[in-house]
Amino acid sequence: METLFITAIEAIYAAATDPAAWATALQAIADCFADVGAILVYSKDDGSFGAIESVSLVPLMAEYRLAWGHRDIRAIRAQERGLFIAKDAITDADVLSAAEMDTDPVYTELLPRFGLKYFAGVSVSPDPHIAAAISVQRRADKPPYSASELELLTRLGRHAERALRLSVELLDAQLSNDGMREALSRLGIGVFALDSLGRVVFSNPAAERVEGDGLAVLGERLQLGSAGASAALASSLQLSLGQAHQVPDPKPLLIPRNFPKRPLTVYLLPVSGCATPAQEFLTQVRVIVLVMDPEPGAPPDPAVVRDVLGLTLGEAKVAALIGSGLPPREAAAKLGLTEETVRTALKRVFSKVGVSRQSELTALLTRLVLR
Amino acid sequence: MERSYLVSGDVTTDRHLVTNEEIESHPYFTQFLAKFGLKWIAAVGLSPDSHIDVAISVQGATSRGPFSDRELEVLGALGAHAERSLRLSVRIFDQQLARATLQQALERLNIGVFALDSNCRVLFSNSAAEGMMGDGIAVLNRKLVLRPMNEDVGALDNAVRSLATDKRAPKPIMVRGPNPGRLLACYVLPSLKGPTQPFIGSRVFVLLVDSRPGDRPDPAILRDLLDLTLGEARVAAVVGLGMSPREAAAKLGLTEETVRTALKRVFSKAGVSSQSELTALLTRLILR
Numbered sequence: 001m002e003t004l005f006i007t008a009i010e011a012i013y014a015a016a017t018d019p020a021a022w023a024t025a026l027q028a029i030a031d032c033f034a035d036v037g038a039i040l041v042y043s044k045d046d047g048s049f050g051a052i053e054s055v056s057l058v059p060l061m062a063e064y065r066l067a068w069g070h071r072d073i074r075a076i077r078a079q080e081r082g083l084f085i086a087k088d089a090i091t092d093a094d095v096l097s098a099a100e101m102d103t104d105p106v107y108t109e110l111l112p113r114f115g116l117k118y119f120a121g122v123s124v125s126p127d128p129h130i131a132a133a134i135s136v137q138r139r140a141d142k143p144p145y146s147a148s149e150l151e152l153l154t155r156l157g158r159h160a161e162r163a164l165r166l167s168v169e170l171l172d173a174q175l176s177n178d179g180m181r182e183a184l185s186r187l188g189i190g191v192f193a194l195d196s197l198g199r200v201v202f203s204n205p206a207a208e209r210v211e212g213d214g215l216a217v218l219g220e221r222l223q224l225g226s227a228g229a230s231a232a233l234a235s236s237l238q239l240s241l242g243q244a245h246q247v248p249d250p251k252p253l254l255i256p257r258n259f260p261k262r263p264l265t266v267y268l269l270p271v272s273g274c275a276t277p278a279q280e281f282l283t284q285v286r287v288i289v290l291v292m293d294p295e296p297g298a299p300p301d302p303a304v305v306r307d308v309l310g311l312t313l314g315e316a317k318v319a320a321l322i323g324s325g326l327p328p329r330e331a332a333a334k335l336g337l338t339e340e341t342v343r344t345a346l347k348r349v350f351s352k353v354g355v356s357r358q359s360e361l362t363a364l365l366t367r368l369v370l371r
Numbered sequence: 372m373e374r375s376y377l378v379s380g381d382v383t384t385d386r387h388l389v390t391n392e393e394i395e396s397h398p399y400f401t402q403f404l405a406k407f408g409l410k411w412i413a414a415v416g417l418s419p420d421s422h423i424d425v426a427i428s429v430q431g432a433t434s435r436g437p438f439s440d441r442e443l444e445v446l447g448a449l450g451a452h453a454e455r456s457l458r459l460s461v462r463i464f465d466q467q468l469a470r471a472t473l474q475q476a477l478e479r480l481n482i483g484v485f486a487l488d489s490n491c492r493v494l495f496s497n498s499a500a501e502g503m504m505g506d507g508i509a510v511l512n513r514k515l516v517l518r519p520m521n522e523d524v525g526a527l528d529n530a531v532r533s534l535a536t537d538k539r540a541p542k543p544i545m546v547r548g549p550n551p552g553r554l555l556a557c558y559v560l561p562s563l564k565g566p567t568q569p570f571i572g573s574r575v576f577v578l579l580v581d582s583r584p585g586d587r588p589d590p591a592i593l594r595d596l597l598d599l600t601l602g603e604a605r606v607a608a609v610v611g612l613g614m615s616p617r618e619a620a621a622k623l624g625l626t627e628e629t630v631r632t633a634l635k636r637v638f639s640k641a642g643v644s645s646q647s648e649l650t651a652l653l654t655r656l657i658l659r
Contacts, residue, residue: 006448010452010455013455013456013459014455016459017458017459017462019570042570044570046488046489046490046492047490048489126570130570132570164570166459166463167570168570168571169463169467170459170462170463170466171570171571172571173463173466173467173469173470174466175486175571175574176470176473176486176495176574177466177469177470177473179484179486179560179574179576180470180473180474180476180477180484180576181473182560182576183477183482183484183560183576183578184473184476184477186558186560186578187480187482187578188655189476189480191473191476193469193472195422201465201469202469251592251595252592252595252596252656254595254596261642262642262652263596265596265655265656269472269475269476271468271469271471271472272471272472278460279464279468281423282419282423282457282460282461282464282465283461283464283465283468284420284422284461284465285465285468285469285472288469288472288473288476290476292655292656293655294652294655294656304542304543307542307543307545308543308545308556310520310521310545322647323647323651324651325643325645325647325648325650325651325652326647327644327645327647354552355613357613357615357646358645358646358647359610359613359614359645359646359647359649359650360613361613361647362613362647362648362650362651362654363611363612363613363650363654364582364613366650366651366654366655367580367581367582367654368543368554368556368580368582369556370543370556370558370578370580
């Protein structure tokens with residue numbers, strides 16, 4: 001009995017980092033009662049909702065999702081009567097009378113088809129925006145849940161709630177990070193997050209494009225191709241988190257390279273914000289390195305330029321080339337037009353966009369158009 | 372530690388490490404631990420992550436006697452739980468720390484960021500984004516509301532909805548900035564790979580970029596980056612915003628001739644041949 005409980009606890013916390021593991025955790029919870037299976041239902045205040053079930057209850061839930069979601073008297077009443085507010089764990093007797101059980105379709109049509117009858121449920125809401133509950137289902141030939149069983153479910157529920165809360169925190173931070181790394185990639189900025197030994201903890205697609213003779217990742221460590229930059233990186237890594245070393249405006253470092261010729265620009269941002277020594281020893285990331293490649297790469301996509309500046313596609317093609325620094329003669333050659341045509345189009349672009357010089361157009365485009 | 376007894380999962384106690392004679396006579400026991408009424412120790416090794424080794428040790432009072440095998444089993448089991456907990460902590464703290472720093476990077480770039488749920492409700496916004504709010508961008512009832520220049524009020528909702536079906540990124544939405552003449556481009560970024568997470572749901576990022584040139588780049592930085600003199604750097608900084616040499620001259624209190632001469636040298640050193648190219652270069656070099 002104790003082993004089953006511990007197995008369930010372990011399974012519950014395994015699901016904290018891997019939501020796919022909930023099905024297993026739910027079965028482990030049901031096993032504590034020698035019951036068939038368990039279901040985790042959740043709804044958020046943005047209207048989304050869902051359910052995860054243990055494998056043993058897949059057939060039941062398939063049927064449930066088809067036709068029973070809106071007429072499950074147990075869920076409806078639990079909600080309406082605010083049952084989870086008053087009690088920790090509830091069971092059938094809290095929701096309907098014996099007489100009602102004899103006639104309600106959930107008990108007469110749905111559950112018997114799968115050999116089930118009584119349930120016990122516990123609220124496991126991880127945060128104010130998410131309402132969640134776990135309910136265990138037992139075989140029809142077993143008696144109703146006892147008070148001690150409900151107490152056991154309450155204890156398991158507390159762990160499930162904690163695991164869900166951890167999940168939400170972790171996934172939230174992960175999604176934010178993924179989004180920001182992607183955003184920086186679209187801006188053409190490479191990101192490397194380094195630990196105290198200079199090893200790369202994570203990076204983004206733009207960072208990978210920048211690797212070459214100026215900057216490389218060797219054996220997990222970021223190597224910068226200039227003595228000055230390497231020294232600056234080494235000293236950045238030495239800084240401990242505890243110190244208030246907020247660098248208000250980090251100076252960029254230049255990394256020379258052979259090809260392309262222009263040096264890379266690198267900014268070192270030490271991380272800060274670990275409140276306790278425990279957090280400090282548990283975190284890896286120490287410095288975030290931003291890398292900007294001054295090489296223009298391809299000119300911006302004319303379709304995006306068209307949408308951003310409100311031009312025709314033809315005008316956008318001209319604007320894209322001029323805006324990336326090309327003189328009109330070269331732009332004309334590239335587009336198979338005369339220089340005269342390009343200059344006329346450019347005049348229209350200037351007028352529509354509200355600038356009067358090519359460099360103004362460039363300034364606008366380089367800023368507004370993402371890759 | 373010398374004998375590598377505290378590898379992850381291992382439990383160890385005095386009798387594995389020292390002899391009875393050592394316990395009765397070694398100063399560590401007789402002078403140090405005894406002072407606090409302590410004698411026995413049991414420890415378990417954990418490793419929440421390949422770079423981190425941890426040990427938890429329990430100190431026993433002199434009176435309790437040595438730790439039994441059964442007690443060591445219990446400590447081992449507790450250690451496994453502690454390891455799992457630390458593993459979770461490592462992941463959460465690392466992600467949160469990285470998030471804070473990436474947010475700083477985007478702030479420095481003056482790029483506004485909104486994180487939305489699938490109903491356009493704002494989960495997060497940075498201060499750059501808040502500085503861009505006005506007629507064109509507002510948050511009403513926690514939802515992000517855009518008023519595009521082309522009056523297409525459904526543009527944001529359509530863009531978010533299209534993420535579920537379209538492979539390509541939605542078009543940027545142009546809105547008016549808070550000040551006259553200021554244009555903002557709103558990019559709705561495609562959701563990242565991976566199935567919709569339960570509980571969290573999907574996350575949409577909206578990037579806001581400003582047409583306004585922002586502050587002039589620091590001439591000292593340009594000087595170092597491009598190996599210019601400070602005077603050349605000042606000229607480069609102003610022309611790099613898109614100003615004509617005449618306007619630059621007025622701004623810097625120089626003659627137009629001086630500015631043009633300086634510009635020629637800047638072009639040569641920076642490896643560009645037009646003001647337009649110079650602007651393009653500077654915008655890619657500088658964190659605002």
